[in-house]
Amino acid sequence: MIAIIDYGTGNIKSLQFALTSIGLDAKLTTDASVIHDSDGIILPGVGAFRDAMESLRNLNLTELLQQEAAAGKPLLGICLGMQLLFDKSYEDGEWRGLGLLQGSADRISGEVKVPHMGWNTLTHHQESSLLNDIPDESYVYFVHSYAVRSYPQQQLVSSTDYGGLIPAIVQKDNLIGMQFHPEKSGEIGLQLLKNVGGMIA
Amino acid sequence: MLAKRIIPCMDVDKGRVVKGHKFQNIQDVADPVDLAKRYNQSGADELVFYDITASNENRPLFLEVVEKVAAEIAIPFTVGGGIRSIEDIYQTLRSGADKVSINSLAVKNPDLIREAALKFGSQCIVLSIDAKQMDSGKWHIFIKGGREDTGIDAVAWAKEGERLGAGEIVVNAIDTDGDKNGYNLELTKAITSHVNIPVVASGGAGSKTHISEVLTKADADAALAASVFHYNDINIPELKTYLDQNGIPVRR
Numbered sequence: 001m002i003a004i005i006d007y008g009t010g011n012i013k014s015l016q017f018a019l020t021s022i023g024l025d026a027k028l029t030t031d032a033s034v035i036h037d038s039d040g041i042i043l044p045g046v047g048a049f050r051d052a053m054e055s056l057r058n059l060n061l062t063e064l065l066q067q068e069a070a071a072g073k074p075l076l077g078i079c080l081g082m083q084l085l086f087d088k089s090y091e092d093g094e095w096r097g098l099g100l101l102q103g104s105a106d107r108i109s110g111e112v113k114v115p116h117m118g119w120n121t122l123t124h125h126q127e128s129s130l131l132n133d134i135p136d137e138s139y140v141y142f143v144h145s146y147a148v149r150s151y152p153q154q155q156l157v158s159s160t161d162y163g164g165l166i167p168a169i170v171q172k173d174n175l176i177g178m179q180f181h182p183e184k185s186g187e188i189g190l191q192l193l194k195n196v197g198g199m200i201a
Numbered sequence: 202m203l204a205k206r207i208i209p210c211m212d213v214d215k216g217r218v219v220k221g222h223k224f225q226n227i228q229d230v231a232d233p234v235d236l237a238k239r240y241n242q243s244g245a246d247e248l249v250f251y252d253i254t255a256s257n258e259n260r261p262l263f264l265e266v267v268e269k270v271a272a273e274i275a276i277p278f279t280v281g282g283g284i285r286s287i288e289d290i291y292q293t294l295r296s297g298a299d300k301v302s303i304n305s306l307a308v309k310n311p312d313l314i315r316e317a318a319l320k321f322g323s324q325c326i327v328l329s330i331d332a333k334q335m336d337s338g339k340w341h342i343f344i345k346g347g348r349e350d351t352g353i354d355a356v357a358w359a360k361e362g363e364r365l366g367a368g369e370i371v372v373n374a375i376d377t378d379g380d381k382n383g384y385n386l387e388l389t390k391a392i393t394s395h396v397n398i399p400v401v402a403s404g405g406a407g408s409k410t411h412i413s414e415v416l417t418k419a420d421a422d423a424a425l426a427a428s429v430f431h432y433n434d435i436n437i438p439e440l441k442t443y444l445d446q447n448g449i450p451v452r453r
Contacts, residue, residue: 010321013297017272047322115324115368117399118422119204119246119452139204139452141277143299143324143368162203184277184299186241 002026002200003038005065005081007055010046015078018183022190024197030059040200041068045080049089049105049146052080053097062098069100074174074199079144082170082177091146100175103151108144110163115145120180122158122168130157130169130176130195140168140185140192147179174199204452205416205444206246206423207437208401209430211236212253213282216262219253220428230431234269240430241274243437246452248274249302249371249425252282260289264296271297279327290317294325302327302371305344308351308358311365318366327401328362329371330355332388340388347375356391363396370396371425373403381407381429389419401425409435409443416449 004015006028019026026042027034035041043065045052056062069075077085086097089105097105108114119139124131140160147166158169160180170177176196182189211218211233218230230236233250240248250270252263260283267280280293281302290301307314307328318326331347332340332355340355359370372392374385382405389402399422402415406426412435415421429435441451 010325011271011294011297011299013268013295014271014275014299017297018275021275046325047320113397113399113422115398116203117324117369118206121202143277145323145368181277184275186275189275 001038002040002042003035004028004042006030007059008047008052012044015044015183018190018193022194032064035064040074043077043081043084045084049083049091050095052084053095065098069175072174076176076196078178079181082179083146083148085175085177086148101172103148105146106149108147108163112163115143116162117143120160120162122160124158125156128157128171129198130171132195133191134188138188140180140188142180144179202450204450207440208247208249208423208425209240209245210249210425210427212251213263213266214253215259216266220431233266234273237270237274241276244441245437247276248278250278250280264292267296267298281329287316287320290321294321300325300327302329304329308342308344314362314365314367323366323368326367327369327371328367330359331373331375333375343375356395359392359396363398369399371401371403374405377405380405383411384415386415386419389415389421393420409440413444413447
């Protein structure tokens with residue numbers, strides 16, 4: 001069973017529907033025992049970085065997520081959920097994240113419209129089981145105004161180009177971040193979720 | 202490279218997709234879930250569902266449709282119509298919508314845009330504008346399904362919407378809506394050149410050329426249309442091929 005952390009206000013039902021459609025059992029939850037008993041965790045995320053961290057703290061989930069990650073359980077952060085895995089974000093201030101990955105998020109800059117909204121292509125940087133059946137230049141759906149800016153190069157699996165390089169998939173062992181929404185990225189997105197499921201099984 | 206988006210729009214009345222012309226002569230088209238699945242498979246980049254009944258009694262039925270659609274498709278979709286409060290936005294997003302579009306109410310209560318953007322994030326708040334050209338040449342915002350002139354300048358309102366926190370703007374030219382003579386390039390261009398958030402053009406699509414024009418000449422980020430897609434007058438895979446051949450980046 002995959003635990004989808006239900007700590008916010010956005011559309012996470014689509015994520016559950018997507019997982020169900022590929023045969024993965026997923027529960028929306030904030031219950032510590034359910035999260036602890038899960039085989040994998042998905043941290044979705046919409047809204048503001050600060051509010052999201054505050055919600056996680058209020059639900060006493062930050063330490064639990066850190067422990068589960070340290071124990072080697074697969075943890076996928078999606079969109080803002082990916083940014084939360086990092087040390088900090090400069091979204092309207094400077095806020096501490098979960099600190100599971102080194103690096104920080106900052107506003108998208110350059111001569112481009114913000115938010116970065118729509119279908120953009122993935123450029124692969126290294127081999128990973130996450131990329132099984134995901135051709136280079138596949139389109140996935142992004143919607144975000146902030147992006148991870150500094151990070152260890154060896155953790156970059158795929159990037160996209162929008163006013164410069166934006167990390168799209170990062171991975172450090174059992175920790176995975178996807179800046180786009182796999183649950184909204186058609187067949188390619190479902191395949192990516194299947195690949196994550198492959199790490200969990 | 203970021204692709205230009207093709208967005209079929211479905212007007213939903215009492216649980217069915219319908220089609221009217223200038224908000225009149227409503228005709229039944231299809232079941233929303235069936236049509237959404239068809240679009241999902243044919244390569245549409247995003248969908249819009251508009252609750253044209255928008256009455257309190259019908260809201261639960263509409264949200265049921267939203268949830269059924271979310272269960273069947275894996276592409277983003279926006280829901281508009283009948284959004285009256287932060288609570289409505291919350292319910293709509295929880296039902297599986299990715300974005301909500303706010304029209305008349307934003308004009309009456311601009312703070313709703315600000316509040317909603319702070320609470321849910323700009324990325325899911327779409328400001329929808331119905332505009333009509335006046336004799337002065339200026340574009341005015343119309344509300345109540347195009348019946349009431351607010352006297353507000355469309356370009357100024359789009360800029361204000363961006364400042365308040367909207368993450369996207371849909372520009373609908375109500376003069377040309379349903380005429381199939383092409384988007385209003387002048388209006389679309391006026392908006393795209395004054396805001397720095399994505400702009401979706403709406404109203405008037407009749408051919409592949411119209412769509413190509415609004416994406417290039419008017420710099421729209423996405424093109425929205427209804428009946429030409431519903432009745433397959435424009436076939437989406439063929440449209441994508443055509444746009445690709447014309448050097449416009451599209452997801453294929």
